[in-house]
Amino acid sequence: MMKNRTTVLRFWGTALAVASILLVTPAFAAGRSDARQRKPVEMPMRVQTEGMTYDEYRQRQAELGSRLAGTMPARSLGAPLRVELTTDEINGVERAPRVSGTPLQIGLVKAATPRVDITGLVTGSADGGPRRGPGALATPTGDGGYVWALAVTSSSAGALRVHIENMSLPAGAELYFYSRIGEAFGPYTGSGPNADGDFWTDTVFGIEGILQLHVAGPVTPADLQRISLSVTEVGIILPRFAGSVSPAAPAGFCGDPVCLVDASCFNPPAIPTAVDQAKDAIAKMEWAQGNFIYTCTGGLISDNNPNLDNLVLTANHCINKNNSAQNVQFYWRFRTSSCNGACPSNTGWPYKTMGSTVTVTGKKGDFTLLHLNTTPPAGSTLLGWTTTPVANTNGAMLYRISNPDFGPQVYSQHNVDTIVGTCGGWPRGGWIYSRDITGAIDGGSSGSPIMNSSAQVVGQLSGTCGSSPSDPCASGPGEANATVDGAFAFYYPTVQPFINP
CATH class of the missing domain: 2.40.10.120 (Thrombin, subunit H)
Structure with missing residues (x-):
């Protein structure tokens, strides 16, 4: 009413x-x-x-997500980058006083600890080997290219995004950020959308997002050595805002x-x-x-x-x-x-x-x-x-x-x-x-x-x-x-x- x-x-x-x-x-x-x-x-x-119409947008998301999931290296989810929030951090956002004339806080930015620094890729199989840091392992793909992936997780998240710094990718290399439950964004290429190597990815809903780097074939070892990027921070939107809203008293429309x-x-x-x-x-x-x-x-x-x-x-x-x-x-x-x-x-x-x-x-x-x-x-x-x-x-x-x-x-x-x-x-x-x-x-x-x-x-x-x-x-x-x-x-x-x- x-x-x-x-x-x-x-x-x-x-x-x-x-x-x-x-x-x-x-x-x-x-x-x-x-x-x-x-x-x-x-x-x-x-x-x-x-x-694009909404139907075209959703079709693109579905096709891209399916393609990325189909080329994700085996075991790439086995050693995720985990970033968690403390109860005090969560309460600090949810219970913060609201002051007119300032934007509403809905989440926090946390440092990736340890940060992930990719300075060149090396080739290998889908099993074993390092998946991050200098000489991170790249898995071969059927088209003569290579792929590298890293899962980013937070049990405190309603949605996630990632801060990328120092990105420099050669022609044919593309970075994506997606979730296994339906959203997919990218490609981020070259030195990123701001042309300075520094940017935030799009946001995906849920407790997990996957960074995935594709290098189209044919690829030389020198091409792989020219790849660099760093994962320095993770943005976490709280479930109170990104997920189902827990009604507050008095509770109205959608918990408002x-x-x-x-x-x-x-x-x-x-x-x-x-x-x-x-x-x-x-x-x-x-x-x-x-x-x-x-x-x-x-x-x-x-x-x-x-x-x-x-x-x-x-x-x-x-x-x-x-x-x-x-x-x-x-x-x-x-x-x-x-x-x-x-x-x-x-x-x-x-x-x-x-x-x-x-x-x-x-x-x-x-x-x-x-x-x-x-x-x-x-x-x-x-x-x-x-x-x-x-x-x-x-x-x-x-x-x-x-x-x-x-x-x-x-x-x-x-x-x-x-x-x-x-x-x-x-x-x-x-x-x-x-x-x-x-x-x-x-x-x-x-x-x-x-x-x-x-x-x-x-x-x-x-x-x-x-x-x-x-x-x-x-x-x-x-x-x-x-x-x-x-x-x-x-x-x-x-x-x-x-x-x-």
Whole structure:
């Protein structure tokens, strides 16, 4: 049943203690907008046709996974790289205070101990011999090539990814990362996708992933000696987020707080048709940064630039540097198949793409535009946008689709509130203050676009402002908090050269 409850972004981490103080001590003054007055510029929502369909994506995954499993050397699973988490480490993530204005932690980055350094391969049979380190054993394949593999495991994992450094592969050599239960990614070639030998693999769900190196024949010993790579870290997403969610009290949709509502329950005519189509613009995002793995939400945005496409809008406080943007995994259309249906299973394999670069970012307005390395799914919606300011339009109705808690899409509807007090650093005009009318947001919703009824972006989520930021259901009319979005109209002059040159 739809609940007219509301939310606080029960954010995230402990890094911004000062910011958390600001959240609970709002300056109760409406303030004037500092957005410049200008003739509105806008672009409509549109649907793109490029990219693979989901069926094509799954077929590629199945074929690649089958091929890799068929050439995996015997006994390569016998000496895995094991990386485990302590109970304190797990509790540190699951019970971490959530501070508005920081991304949600969903996992940890652990050093590979000992690290795996491959400096050249030697040939041998499938039995015996070293499988890692200098002179690691390569097994011959039927086509005159060679293969090397290493299993990476963690009993604490809901999903895994691997940090590769110092990679240099000759022509014909390809590295893959896959699971025996269905996902397969690669090839990673040469010096990797960033051309510097340093990158994170895609993420596979489960407690095990397999790194597998294929060298196409014919191969000379000199070719094998030119191969080098290091496995230095493993990223582990906790089962609380990547696997089945253990409901927390109070337990609502997919273990979320009771004020969050399933986006699949809201369809026309209950919501505008364009807002319904916006579900195909939204991606949950996951990336490794420092000692943790984080999540936020982003949305595809339309542009009028003939030299730039596949742009995703999110928050500056989520992603603002290329070293993070490069390893973002995007999960498209991650939602339930029916209203309040079973939570989407990760073993159903969502459509994922990997990597991006920062096109433009700014703290004022809290925005980042990312350029995707890979085209999103065919039929994806590109959200429109408008520079018509709404921050000072009391009662303006706005809409949002987001992926809180690394889970499925939720829906929320918000009304602009020009009376509620503002928080330091988030002045009205540069930010939009609203009250949650239907549904809610939570940790991981950060960066999600907020739209008008035509699915035109007017901003993206920064966090909450109020006296009870730990309560994810207290941002409704007259309640303790307000939901706060960076205002597109405010920062449009900064993004205009890229989306509307």
